[in-house]
Amino acid sequence: MVLCIFCIINSILTLVRAFSFAFGGLKAAVHVHSALISKLINAPTQFFDQTPSGRILNRFSSDLYTIDDSLPFILNILLANFVGLLGIILVLSYVQVLFLLLLLPFWYIYSKLQFFYRSTSRELRRLDSVSRSPIYASFTETLDGSSTIRAFKSEEHFVARFIEHLTLYQRTSYSEIIASLWLSLRLQLLGAMIVLFVAVMAVFGSRGNFPISFGTPGLVGLALSYAAPLVSLLGSFLTSFTETEKEMVSVERVLQYMDVPQEEVSGRQSLSGKWPVQGLVEFHNVTMRYISTLPPALNNISFTIQGGMHVGVIGRTGAGKSSILNALFRLTPVCNGEILVDGININHLPIRKLRSHLAVVPQSPFLFQGSLRDNLDPLGLSEDWRIWEILEKCKVKAEVESAGGLDSNVKESGCSFSVGQRQLLCLARALLKSSKILCLDECTANIDVHTASLLHNTISTECKGVTVITIAHRISTVLDLDSILILDRGILVEQGKPQHLLQDDSSTFSSFVRASK
Known part of the structure; x- marks a missing residue:
């Protein structure tokens, strides 16, 4: 009965969380899109003369898609990982309070890893977004000027230029994947160390002369069962947290266009009737x-x-x-x-x-x-x-x-x-x-x-x-x-x-x- 109650409560809270993020993410995305398009419509002509069309297309396609779809999804996962991590910490604290002190060195190593990875991946995501804009621009220019390109037989030049932009984009994407694999390897090593530490501590604690003891074999099994997924959950938490930061780069890029100069729409003098009458x-x-x-x-x-x-x-x-x-x-x-x-x-x-x-x-x-x-x-x-x-x-x-x-x-x-x-x-x-x-x-x-x-x-x-x-x-x-x-x-x-x-x-x-x- 207790397990059934926990399952029902978990299902209800999961449904509420999913609905909240879906509804809230949709409302926020609509608000951001409306604000962005309003700013661009009222931007002066000089802004469009100085800003490549591919950059604007990138904001309205890739960046807005991230805000619409990816960001609410990854925020939902981040919250779930955080609550799951908090639950594991509470269970381990119940098994042995002093066990938390032994986790401090591991937390220090984990914080160093996540700081290094986050700062790197955040900049790689910015490079990824920046390197995507020339692809849009090149593709649009080639489509608009296809007849001229064919007339001057410059197809190979424009294909080579497009491949050059695509290669640069793939380099940034590849670097982002390598950084993620770098983190995954170190987190797995950290997880193996934590499980080994719990097992060794349980063996020595069973002899009775060790200051930390789990009390019963059942508590030892409980500690191992929760310590085993701890690092994978820490990895998921860090990944979701880092992905959230990287997805927020799209929000940052969109918000840059919220500050574009605006045309002065209002005027000091109003018009009455049909104007101009003479055309002078x-x-x-x-x-x-x-x-x-x-x-x-x-x-x-x-x-x-x-x-x-x-x-x-x-x-x-x-x-x-x-x-x-x-x-x-x-x-x-x-x-x-x-x-x-x-x-x-x-x-x-x-x-x-x-x-x-x-x-x-x-x-x-x-x-x-x-x-x-x-x-x-x-x-x-x-x-x-x-x-x-x-x-x-x-x-x-x-x-x-x-x-x-x-x-x-x-x-x-x-x-x-x-x-x-x-x-x-x-x-x-x-x-x-x-x-x-x-x-x-x-x-x-x-x-x-x-x-x-x-x-x-x-x-x-x-x-x-x-x-x-x-x-x-x-x-x-x-x-x-x-x-x-x-x-x-x-x-x-x-x-x-x-x-x-x-x-x-x-x-x-x-x-x-x-x-x-």
């Missing part, structure tokens, strides 16, 4: 740096774009063309100066509100996995007839109908459509916002001449009264615009109407046109 854009002595140690990407530039004007921004690579859009969308904070839209300083506006009232067509068109309707109208603000009308104006209605309509599933990264079709769909998404300011970031750079002509004609006819800022890759796309801005090393060197600048042979724009022929 003013840059006043704007200076912007991506990194404080680098030269300015925009160096004290000033210009005004009247509402409804179509303006082109041209210049050589690195001149600062895209930096104008980065400053306008507040992707990178400006060092000096101010940017006004309809007379309102954009630094005083909530950053989410600012970006939601501006439209952009990026250089590299991107579609999310899901329905085409969700890609074109993520917030569900437009009727279907309006979406079809915009698709027809963008000359992509027939392609959407052949793909299955608005409810058709778009594959990952929009690979269901060609690059030109994706660019036209991104233009349709921007036109659906009905914003007074439309920004085009070299959107014709990766498409053919025919698609570029369709894009240009659609913008000319459908964006009347809308301020259009075009970061130009082809000179031909800015010849019919109202005005152009020419940048060189972040400095505005020339501005004016294209036709007027063409008539001046000494102008910078004329030299660009002659070089493009």
